[in-house]
Amino acid sequence: MDMYKMAIIGSRETILGFKALGLEPVYANDSKEAVESLYRLKKEKTDGGRNKYAILFIMEDLATDIQPEDYKKLSADPLPAIIPLPSHLGSTGFGVTRLKRIVEKAVGSDILK
């Protein structure tokens, strides 16, 4: 069975705990750095030529400023899944907004209310 890795992108203090759980920590201080690391992680392949990472968690405060074009390119393939998580500062509502965007794309209007 194919084994994939997971990575988490965020500031140092937030991802410390996840590092302890065994995820690959990737430090980023602003969303520009975060986008760069996302592209880099997405490109990384194993010897077999498939993606190395299946899930890339990213802290919400870094994800809010990702440009739509970048996001579109990053999320185009089946793997990896890019999932925003609320940081220790609390939820910014970005995750729910993202779901709303997905619904709008699929249905044509926001029916989740």
Place this chain on the structure above:
Amino acid sequence: MAILNVNPTRMAMLGLKKKIISAKRGHKLLKDKQDGLMQKFMEVIREARRMREDVEQKLGKAFKNFIRANALMGEAFLEGALLYSTAIMKLEVETKNVMSVRIPQFTVKSSGEVVNYGFLQTSGELDMALKSLQDVFPLLVQLAEIEKSAEALADELEKTRRRVNALEYRMIPDLQDTIKFISMKLGEMERSAITNTMRVKAQIQAKEKRRKQQTVA
């Protein structure tokens, strides 16, 4: 409303009639696919929304525990303690096919110990924080799975909807118009051929009549 650029011949019309039949069949199939996708999508998106709320709440708690541990121990000690973690998380990924959309399914395989530090210099809060984080983690993976599925389904739904609309509002009406145009044009040609022969016949008859009158005279 547009007429396709074809020659108005019987051959072209036959070809178009065949095309319209397959276009209609394709339209029906795609419409069914769209309905199926929509049904699945609604299921997934409701689940995703529920899970996201759940995760955000639980993760917030885990982070709070972590911050407490950090405050009690100081960052250097905390980081030092966590360095000894031997945990490795790996994922098994399978893909499921729903209406030609590939949906990932994740299974976590973890090995090693997270709590691998001495208890002397670390606070109990750290144990609690790590425990809560460990508890939330499977939820995070589930969330990732379901959100990615929702995303993939939404992508496919959008594409399918465009195709359905293109067939329904563009291709099929265009084909119908063109077929009508060709059949009218063919009718017109037929009538013009008939009137032409009638005119020629009348001319010939008139000539004949004149010749007869000349021979009589």
